[in-house]
Amino acid sequence: MVNKLFEQDLQVINIGLSSFADSIQQTGGKATHLDWRPPASGDREIGMSLALLVNAPEVEDANRIAHERFLSAQPVLMGVEQALKAIPNLSERTLLHAGPPIEWDRMCGPMLGAIIGAILYEGWAGDQESARQLAASGEITFAPCHHLGAVGPMSGVISPSMPVWIVKNQERGNVSFSNLNEGLGKVLRFGANDPSVLERLKWMETVLGPAMNAAVQQLGGIELRSIIAQALHMGDECHNRNAAASSLLFKKLTPALLRTEVPQKDIASVLEFIAGNDHFFLNLSMASCKAMLDAGHGVEHSTLVTAMARNGVEFGIRMSGTGDQWFTAPAPMVDGLFFPGYTSADAAPDLGDSAITETAGIGGFAMGAAPAIVQFVGGTPQDAIAYTREMYHITIGINGGFTLPPLNFDGAPAGIDARKVVDTGIAPVINTGIAHKDAGVGQVGAGITRAPLECFNKAVQSKIL
Amino acid sequence: MANSQRMIKNLYRDSVSLMQFSEKLRALDGIQQASAVMATENNISLLVEAGLLATIVPPSPNDLLIVVEGEDDSSVGAALDQAEAMLKQKSAETGEGGVRRVPPRSIEMGLESMPAANFALISTPGEYAAAEARKAIQLGLNVMIFSDSVSMEEEIPLKQYAREHDLLVMGPDCGTAIINGIPLGFANVVRRGDIGVVAASGTGLQQVTSLIDRFGGGITQAIGTGGHDLKSEVGGITMLQGIGALTADPSTKIILLVSKPPSPDVMKNVLEMADQSGKPVVVDFIGADPASITSDSITGVRTLEDAAKASVNLSQGKASGEFTGNLPDQYINVAKECAAKLNARQKYIRGLFSGGTFCYETLLLLSETLGIIYSNTPIKQEHKLEDVWKSREHTAIDLGDDLFTQGRPHPMIDFRLRNERILDEAADPNTALILLDVVLGYGSNMDPAGELIPAIQEAQKIAAQAGRSVVFVGSVCGTDGDPQNLSRQEALLRDVGVILTESNAQAARLAAAIVNGRV
Amino acid sequence: MQIQAASIGEAIPRDNFDAVIHNVFDTAANLCLVDKNRLITLLVSDQNELPQGIRITQRTASLQSLTVGLVAACRAGVLRFESSPLTVDLRSAPVWECHISELNVDMKSASSVQSWSRVWQMLNSRQKLSKAEIVADDLFQRNAGSLLSQKISRPVLQLISSTGQFEIEKSIEAAGKMIGLGPGVTPAGDDLLIGFLAGLWSISGKFQGRRSFIHSLGIRLMGVAEQTNLISRTYLYHAVHGQFSSSLTNLAQAIALGSENLQDMADAAMRVGHSSGMDSVTGLLIGLCIRNTELSPA
Numbered sequence A: 001m002v003n004k005l006f007e008q009d010l011q012v013i014n015i016g017l018s019s020f021a022d023s024i025q026q027t028g029g030k031a032t033h034l035d036w037r038p039p040a041s042g043d044r045e046i047g048m049s050l051a052l053l054v055n056a057p058e059v060e061d062a063n064r065i066a067h068e069r070f071l072s073a074q075p076v077l078m079g080v081e082q083a084l085k086a087i088p089n090l091s092e093r094t095l096l097h098a099g100p101p102i103e104w105d106r107m108c109g110p111m112l113g114a115i116i117g118a119i120l121y122e123g124w125a126g127d128q129e130s131a132r133q134l135a136a137s138g139e140i141t142f143a144p145c146h147h148l149g150a151v152g153p154m155s156g157v158i159s160p161s162m163p164v165w166i167v168k169n170q171e172r173g174n175v176s177f178s179n180l181n182e183g184l185g186k187v188l189r190f191g192a193n194d195p196s197v198l199e200r201l202k203w204m205e206t207v208l209g210p211a212m213n214a215a216v217q218q219l220g221g222i223e224l225r226s227i228i229a230q231a232l233h234m235g236d237e238c239h240n241r242n243a244a245a246s247s248l249l250f251k252k253l254t255p256a257l258l259r260t261e262v263p264q265k266d267i268a269s270v271l272e273f274i275a276g277n278d279h280f281f282l283n284l285s286m287a288s289c290k291a292m293l294d295a296g297h298g299v300e301h302s303t304l305v306t307a308m309a310r311n312g313v314e315f316g317i318r319m320s321g322t323g324d325q326w327f328t329a330p331a332p333m334v335d336g337l338f339f340p341g342y343t344s345a346d347a348a349p350d351l352g353d354s355a356i357t358e359t360a361g362i363g364g365f366a367m368g369a370a371p372a373i374v375q376f377v378g379g380t381p382q383d384a385i386a387y388t389r390e391m392y393h394i395t396i397g398i399n400g401g402f403t404l405p406p407l408n409f410d411g412a413p414a415g416i417d418a419r420k421v422v423d424t425g426i427a428p429v430i431n432t433g434i435a436h437k438d439a440g441v442g443q444v445g446a447g448i449t450r451a452p453l454e455c456f457n458k459a460v461q462s463k464i465l
Numbered sequence B: 001m002a003n004s005q006r007m008i009k010n011l012y013r014d015s016v017s018l019m020q021f022s023e024k025l026r027a028l029d030g031i032q033q034a035s036a037v038m039a040t041e042n043n044i045s046l047l048v049e050a051g052l053l054a055t056i057v058p059p060s061p062n063d064l065l066i067v068v069e070g071e072d073d074s075s076v077g078a079a080l081d082q083a084e085a086m087l088k089q090k091s092a093e094t095g096e097g098g099v100r101r102v103p104p105r106s107i108e109m110g111l112e113s114m115p116a117a118n119f120a121l122i123s124t125p126g127e128y129a130a131a132e133a134r135k136a137i138q139l140g141l142n143v144m145i146f147s148d149s150v151s152m153e154e155e156i157p158l159k160q161y162a163r164e165h166d167l168l169v170m171g172p173d174c175g176t177a178i179i180n181g182i183p184l185g186f187a188n189v190v191r192r193g194d195i196g197v198v199a200a201s202g203t204g205l206q207q208v209t210s211l212i213d214r215f216g217g218g219i220t221q222a223i224g225t226g227g228h229d230l231k232s233e234v235g236g237i238t239m240l241q242g243i244g245a246l247t248a249d250p251s252t253k254i255i256l257l258v259s260k261p262p263s264p265d266v267m268k269n270v271l272e273m274a275d276q277s278g279k280p281v282v283v284d285f286i287g288a289d290p291a292s293i294t295s296d297s298i299t300g301v302r303t304l305e306d307a308a309k310a311s312v313n314l315s316q317g318k319a320s321g322e323f324t325g326n327l328p329d330q331y332i333n334v335a336k337e338c339a340a341k342l343n344a345r346q347k348y349i350r351g352l353f354s355g356g357t358f359c360y361e362t363l364l365l366l367s368e369t370l371g372i373i374y375s376n377t378p379i380k381q382e383h384k385l386e387d388v389w390k391s392r393e394h395t396a397i398d399l400g401d402d403l404f405t406q407g408r409p410h411p412m413i414d415f416r417l418r419n420e421r422i423l424d425e426a427a428d429p430n431t432a433l434i435l436l437d438v439v440l441g442y443g444s445n446m447d448p449a450g451e452l453i454p455a456i457q458e459a460q461k462i463a464a465q466a467g468r469s470v471v472f473v474g475s476v477c478g479t480d481g482d483p484q485n486l487s488r489q490e491a492l493l494r495d496v497g498v499i500l501t502e503s504n505a506q507a508a509r510l511a512a513a514i515v516n517g518r519v
Numbered sequence C: 001m002q003i004q005a006a007s008i009g010e011a012i013p014r015d016n017f018d019a020v021i022h023n024v025f026d027t028a029a030n031l032c033l034v035d036k037n038r039l040i041t042l043l044v045s046d047q048n049e050l051p052q053g054i055r056i057t058q059r060t061a062s063l064q065s066l067t068v069g070l071v072a073a074c075r076a077g078v079l080r081f082e083s084s085p086l087t088v089d090l091r092s093a094p095v096w097e098c099h100i101s102e103l104n105v106d107m108k109s110a111s112s113v114q115s116w117s118r119v120w121q122m123l124n125s126r127q128k129l130s131k132a133e134i135v136a137d138d139l140f141q142r143n144a145g146s147l148l149s150q151k152i153s154r155p156v157l158q159l160i161s162s163t164g165q166f167e168i169e170k171s172i173e174a175a176g177k178m179i180g181l182g183p184g185v186t187p188a189g190d191d192l193l194i195g196f197l198a199g200l201w202s203i204s205g206k207f208q209g210r211r212s213f214i215h216s217l218g219i220r221l222m223g224v225a226e227q228t229n230l231i232s233r234t235y236l237y238h239a240v241h242g243q244f245s246s247s248l249t250n251l252a253q254a255i256a257l258g259s260e261n262l263q264d265m266a267d268a269a270m271r272v273g274h275s276s277g278m279d280s281v282t283g284l285l286i287g288l289c290i291r292n293t294e295l296s297p298a
Helices: A002-007 A018-026 A044-053 A057-072 A109-122 A128-137 A195-219 A224-232 A243-258 A264-275 A282-296 A353-359 A363-369 A371-377 A381-394 A418-424 A453-461 B015-026 B041-049 B073-088 B107-113 B126-138 B152-164 B202-214 B237-248 B264-276 B304-315 B329-340 B356-370 B416-427 B448-465 B486-495 B504-518 C110-129 C136-140 C147-164 C168-178 C188-204 C208-227 C230-240 C246-257 C262-270 C276-288
Strands: A011-015 A030-033 A075-082 A094-097 A141-144 A163-169 A175-179 A305-311 A314-319 A327-330 A335-338 A395-404 A410-416 A429-435 A443-450 B002-008 B031-039 B060-070 B119-122 B142-145 B176-179 B182-185 B192-199 B219-224 B254-259 B281-285 B298-300 B348-353 B395-398 B431-439 B471-477 B499-501 C002-004 C007-009 C017-024 C028-033 C038-044 C053-056 C071-075 C078-081 C087-089
Touching: A002 B237, A011 A018, A011 B107, A018 A030, A018 B119, A018 B182, A044 A418, A044 A453, A044 B126, A057 A282, A057 A395, A057 A410, A075 A195, A075 A224, A075 A282, A094 A109, A109 A128, A109 A195, A163 A195, A163 A282, A175 A282, A195 A243, A195 A264, A224 A243, A224 A282, A224 A395, A243 A264, A243 A282, A282 A305, A282 A353, A305 A353, A305 A410, A305 A453, A314 A453, A327 A453, A335 A371, A353 A363, A353 A429, A363 A381, A363 A395, A363 A410, A363 A429, A371 A381, A371 A443, A381 A395, A381 A410, A381 A418, A381 A429, A395 C002, A410 A418, A418 A453, A418 B107, B002 B073, B015 B031, B015 B073, B031 B041, B031 B073, B041 B060, B041 C147, B060 B073, B060 C230, B107 B126, B107 C078, B119 B126, B126 B142, B126 B152, B142 B152, B152 B237, B176 B202, B192 B202, B192 B237, B192 B304, B202 B219, B202 B254, B202 B304, B202 B356, B202 B431, B202 B471, B219 B237, B237 B254, B237 B264, B254 B264, B254 B304, B264 B281, B264 B298, B281 B304, B304 B504, B329 B499, B329 B504, B348 B356, B348 B416, B348 B504, B356 B395, B356 B431, B356 B504, B416 B431, B416 B448, B431 B448, B431 B504, B448 B471, B448 B486, B471 B486, B471 B504, B486 B499, B499 B504, C017 C230, C028 C230, C038 C230, C110 C136, C110 C246, C110 C262, C110 C276, C136 C147, C136 C276, C147 C168, C147 C188, C168 C188, C168 C208, C188 C208, C188 C230, C188 C246, C188 C276, C208 C230, C246 C262, C246 C276, C262 C276
Parallel strands: A011 A030, A011 B119, A094 A141, B119 B142, B192 B219, B192 B254, B254 B281, B281 B298, B348 B395, B348 B431, B431 B471, B471 B499, C002 C087, C038 C053
Antiparallel strands: A075 A163, A163 A175, A305 A314, A314 A327, A335 A443, A395 A410, A429 A443, B002 B060, B031 B060, B176 B182, B176 B219, C007 C053, C017 C028, C017 C071, C028 C038, C071 C078, C078 C087
């Protein structure tokens, strides 16, 4: 091959001094100069760990297997049930929360509020103060949703009595869960816990949940992939914009619901509730993504990122080949547009399991297909396309099932490769809502943030080979 | 009735669409017959037989021939135009509409934008160079690591991996290479020819390739190995691979090897491989006894100049030549004239070098006749200068040493340090002669003469004010193809009184003769 | 988007190589190897193999992003394309090999003869049905069928008799009249010749005489192949070396073994391209009859 080089045109990738590329070009050679910066934020040791993984056959093979499992997943909505019954290994006094593990005394404002709300909702305490004491007492177990196959937006608090969506990957049989979306305004996921919030949660448990379950059973399950694919053609990216997907779901649910035994007045209130919430589909989008990514999880040597999640204090990722390990860094702030009356000073750091959508190649990764989103998160439609294009450089491949019309129907960039993030320094883009830092105020804006590189640096340094 | 034909260059379509295409043409207004076939000889004669083609046209099997027959010339012409337009219609490109593209940030991204890349040139800060090199070889690229301060512990696995995958790792600390005529790093524009070079030293490689050019020869490849390659630990992996590649390269007729003396085990392997190459080999293990190297197929030489000369001689079908090491006749008078200008206290040579190998070669040559030469990089440790900023007796300094380059560009680029030192030496009443190297080529300063001349003139003024005159001797390493142009640079330096020789070795010998003439 | 090759043909280089994108069809793209002046083919298919093929599967790939004239290059087992996000990892792809020359088909056995006749019938009826320019039966009748059919008939007959006699010169003369003749990107005459060679290899068995004849014929044929285009020439090159597409190889094997899915195999082989598949099956069936007194298409 050394001799082959002598017979070829010299084509040089130049890393470092740009003048070397110039002189190659001036003397008739070809050179591509890299916009290089030290990988792994300049940490030499991690840089070397990364180098050994680049194009390593074991990793490539593992990633292909993991990616194939992830892409071929067929998430289907199976029904709605109480969390305690639906989620295996959920014990009676456990509260699930978003993001990587976190103890009570480190939780951010919205999560604290949501935990207190959940305790009151479960009736484990009678008032705020005793709920707070109970939470601090150690009698309640806190666990990340992700540890039990679940995902929840914002604080992501799921308590045993709450109804949860059950989504099954028909291809491999793995199951994921998510709570039901409460709508906007004063809601538990932003930390609100006054009686109106608890009342709505009770209604969701007794009316909405059973009605949804009846409708889904009537339909014999709902294919979620096709709804997402269709919604991407209708201007959603299925993280921050779910208007089309929610409508598509509504279209499926309504006739089915009418064919069930659910009382007429409940049907009316349920349909009104869904119709009034453009984000109703978000939790299903998340559960679908979780089911797809879990299918790709657990492949030895794979650097496929299978979860990105935030608890409002830390941002954490998991990787297919490193099991249950979390790689964490401080949660970043979100750069975005604020609702009237709020500023960045009101914002909590990035929060929620909803970055599972980006992990699966939609949300911020599919922004190019959702030009309307820029009115919400800032920027121009060109910026949105540029974000999507940039993400192709850090994914293992594309999702041919999720095509993006403004990008000539190319598949969405899907399946983050931790190696590529570290090597290029291109951090995954996340398109997200911004919670008020204090419990119960609600959403104060939306915008764009990036997953912290530090998480990926730690991931590639873990024992992969 | 009219018919006509048109040839469309290098245009391929599915045969299915070609059939459909012929049908479409037939359906056009006023067209009776149409055919779109590959323009092979047999197809052309078939069309002639079918009466669709009036005369035989020259075949071109990779092109598409469209033949139509219709009512009149205008309908036939229109049909052909339409046919061509239909064939060339490309699927509408997606408008990029102001969407920014990400410039390549990693080697893998670089490969995405330049898939046929076959080489990576790495000049990052040393601490990151090994990792980048690792990625490059794992991605199937040959590598030159210009960066220095990469440890041998990092170098060895890189070279072993590369050797297993038949890739070349030049360096670390490989300043110079010329591959396929393209200068890489600090390198000169050298005529192409039949001499293949492998060298462990960057300036050594620049000197031999420039001199080969000056002597009328040319090179195939100039491969750098980096300074550690010939140590026992590394085992000369790159040098051996280089010899192997040049052996297999049909364009290379002569092989030239340059290095400081390798460790004995490596030397043995290198010479063995050189011997087995079946090609004449010239070897300069700078500082080693040429006799210990020379064999039937190997010519051992003492200087870089002799190495270049011997290679060019062999390339021109002559004997490699005899190298006496004597000062050429034309310099003997020059030496006398210069010596005559010096006073009794002016006894010492002060060499100020930008190229490490130039300094090293000078130390070797001067010590042969003058004894002890002090340096920051001496041959023997006991002759190391205690204060590198101050010369004593005979001194030769490598200003490219890490000591001097901390936080500033290399002295081949930035002349400030050397210019200051020239003035210091000129002010020393014991200085007889200032010996310089000047390196041209890509990577170096774009006008070294212009940088040096003010300092030289100032130095001459300082000496004159003290009633002395200081002799400047030097050599310019470069070619007329270099962006700085060798002839022009030499002329400028001669204009201010610098005595220039063709090579560094001659400059050293001339310098020795001048001060010897005094002593 | 990095995808894994589902399989690669035995003629795909294993080390780094450089190529230029030569043409792009809907489901295949040909790449011209820079130093070999031969094509390799990136094909999107769930089963069809080529000796010079890199097969990727239907679900993962689209070739739309490839541009004719731009560079394709393989480094460390990964094939990349200039100005295209597509990259194909060849490293863990299984290598497909064509073993047609080891088939040793016995065309005197009753079952082979029966299979042969069934395929011949299927072929002719399909050719007639699709109004193909060449109908196999017509080749053996005076002045029957299209002008092309009439023109190619004579060299085909000459090829049959001269290969039967191991006469190189006359065989080459006949082949020279067929090469590059007919419609399609791979002209019909070329497809016929390729199929014919597949037939010859299938029955070559351990007969040293037959093998050395094919070998000598092949060397001469590559000279004549200059008269056709690069795509055809590539197929001819591999045909000369006993390497054929899986569809043709499978059909030859099905005839040899009297396989149950003979019909499927024949369909698959005939379905290739517009008429290419039918033309090469015509050639294959004719080639299988050489040096056989009991079986003749005529």
